[in-house]
Amino acid sequence: MFSKACEYGIKASIFIALSSYKGVRVSLKAIAKEINSPEAFTAKILQDLVRHGVISSTKGAYGGFEIEKALISSVKLSHIVNAIDGDAIYSGCGLGLHTCNEEHPCPVHHKFKSVREELRSMLENTNLEELALNIKSGASFLKI
């Protein structure tokens, strides 16, 4: 459903949020270890998220990645997915037609409508705070 890059990006963001809560920046190394992802590839994805303003970074010793505490609850999954994969998943045509809309629908356009809509709404209404809290409480997991 999502690209590997996007999966890593979401998991990394959650872990960064969790750590930012405690007021500590996390290094690439720590992130990759925690979410079980290849370090160098994860670095590229984090750079991308920084460029898109989803997370922020600090270079040098004691540097790392973080999300300003006050912003954690306003970062939605849709921001991350958009930054990495774009919005094709929930706004593109399910069968790849260039032009697909109500007037000129692909064969599954209407069938997909509610699925697409529910996905979009879910991504736009899920924020990093709730996801991080579930990790903290042990209700959900970032790896294995």
Next chain:
Amino acid sequence: MFSKACEYGIKASIFIALSSYKGVRVSLKAIAKEINSPEAFTAKILQDLVRHGVISSTKGAYGGFEIEKALISSVKLSHIVNAIDGDAIYSGCGLGLHTCNEEHPCPVHHKFKSVREELRSMLENTNLEELALNIKSGASFLKI
């Protein structure tokens, strides 16, 4: 959401169903033209669908692809998707965790639940007959 191969596979199957209704087999060439797909690549996908028993083929002059009339309504989108992409879209973990279930959920497991479920149900309950009839009536389109 789906791979290109799967998109082509679905569109091709709908066109084959449409033609089989009229009692005529369609050639690879006609299919690729109708759904606007690369011919040789489409051939591979059709071979795959034949192997999985979704469609049937006849070699030689006047040969081509078809779906037995009586079976058209029983071919579901899920059969096609499964044959080409597998069931990962609606049964795999949204974040790619190897183990992701109610007891050990990934951060978005519950959030994705209804989306995944709706997608699965839609694929399992949509058959080629209805999709073909909408093409026939001009209510939906296979290309552009």
Next chain:
DNA sequence: TTTAATTCGGATAATTTTATCCTATTTTAA
């Protein structure tokens, strides 16, 4: 001021997906 710990960014490699080409095989009609 030097050193160590970091992120950044460019180059490259490996893998997967998408796409093409060519030959073999099958089938029908002339």
Next chain:
DNA sequence: TTAAAATAGGATAAAATTATCCGAATTAAA
């Protein structure tokens, strides 16, 4: 029986995605 029209299938190529490597730049502490 031969020729033409098809699918089947193997080999290969192109493109996209995933992954790795290495040096540059930055920062803080010793």
